[in-house]
Amino acid sequence: MTDQNSLWGPVTRVLDRACTYYSDRTALIAGDRSLTYTELRSVTNRIANGLLALGITPGERVGLLMPNILEFVPTQYGIWKSGAVPVQMAAKASAEDHRYFLTESGATTLIYHASFDATVAALADQVPTLRRLIRLGEQPGDSAADYYEIFGTQDDSTPPVDIGPGDPAQIMFTSGSTGTPKGVLFTHDRLSHYLLTAGLEIGDTRPGEVFAHGAPLTHFTQIFLLPTFLRGGANVIMPGLDVDTLLDTIVRHRATATAVVPTVIYLMLTHPKLAAADLSSLGTVIYAGSPMAPEKLRTAIEALGPVFIQTYAGTEPGFISCLRKQDHMLDDPAALARLGSAGRPLFHVDVSIQDEQDRHLPVGETGEICARQLGRMSGYLDSGKDTEALRDGWVHSGDIGYLDADGYLFLVDRKKDLVVTGGFNVFPRQVEDVLTQHAAVAQCAVIGIPHPKWGEAVHAVVVPKPGHTVTAEQLIALVKAHKGSVWAPKTLDFVDTLPLNASGKVDKKALRAPYWAGHARQVN
Structure with a gap:
């Protein structure tokens, strides 16, 4: 029996009301087809x-x-x-x-x-x-x-x-x-909370929004469907997220918002159509999947304006934090440093940094990022796995990070991506941030590979920008200058593309596989 007093009812309730309130407006567009x-x-x-x-x-x-x-x-x-x-x-x-x-x-x-x-x-x-x-x-x-x-x-x-x-x-x-x-x-109440509160707070959804969906609808862009319906807007469904299609869609439909992974933003910045495309309607670009390197983000803001919102989430904990448009500032040194953060926790989310014994750590200390909110998972299908992530009401994300004194959340790395080399902990994200500062680097990924002396060695895989030249030795020296010899890659490969998993994230498991073939595990 439905609890009529529940604030968070069935997921479909908001859509049904939107269909009543905005009956004659366009709700969905895909190519030349549409539905009111x-x-x-x-x-x-x-x-x-x-x-x-x-x-x-x-x-x-x-x-x-x-x-x-x-x-x-x-x-x-x-x-x-x-x-x-x-x-x-x-x-x-x-x-x-x-x-x-x-x-x-x-x-x-x-x-x-x-x-x-x-x-x-x-x-x-x-x-x-x-x-x-x-x-x-x-x-x-x-x-x-x-x-x-x-x-x-x-x-x-x-x-x-x-x-x-x-x-x-x-x-x-x-x-x-x-x-x-x-x-x-x-469950319906958790999913309703997840879609509406996160979608509205993160997306800054406005009346009459025209949201261009190019990323797979089975992933994070889906959360902006319902908030757009709530505001009487139109959701434009694109067949894929190539930059040509995205730019054409924004121009054709006067799209006001979109959601992408950072890779797409990087490609957009160097696309030949960008200069001629009228993107004046675009007021919001939400990026997720991984934080953008601060230098890349600076370039994007200079090219597209103050339209960016970053969100940080996981499947189990839901959406955790948001770096809002007003946080993307370039003229304030303190704000500039925060461009490398994942923003502040959403208003309805509690965040705790915890150690290996699930103890809460103070501001500035690095540990596992844990979150608590209604819009989290109810549990795993295999309930025996619940304790892997859900303990004492906190969902353990598996990500490593810290909170600063003003409540900004900084990601250091995935817990399981940690490289332990010669007894030292190396967080690949920080090495990647240094590499992407180089003008010749389009994308990169850092992994740990087996080493007979140190157990694991830091290895970088780099996609160079077209028309640019750089050597492995130069990039290794760059990291060494910024982070020290322990953090500097011992080896570096150049590739045309990086493998992606179904979520659009770099598939580090696939990158590691050839190096760890024959080993019982992918760490030493």
């Missing part, structure tokens, strides 16, 4: 009623495997309205990952796009709980029901489902950047 708010509510209701007609029951897990297309949003909300639980499946993940997501979550149904036909054919028989396949595509599938045959003719009235705030709402999977992805469960 009235049409969006109608489609979501049809999808929910179609799932109910198939026998979907409350709490049942439904996999959603789609690229960034118009149907993604109403399908997700339709699953919620049916009382089922969407299982987020990263579009860029492998077939083996998708099999794992479905198996780990116990999904009974998979709604997928025809572009994943080969993937689904390879995994369908390997997921014992999977009973229904629903395919969206122009040509009918061999063994799957047709998306529009199932949903297109359904009644568009409100589905007769009672959803409580504590009912399961969503299953997400961690990126697996330090191990096997873990299934994370959110």
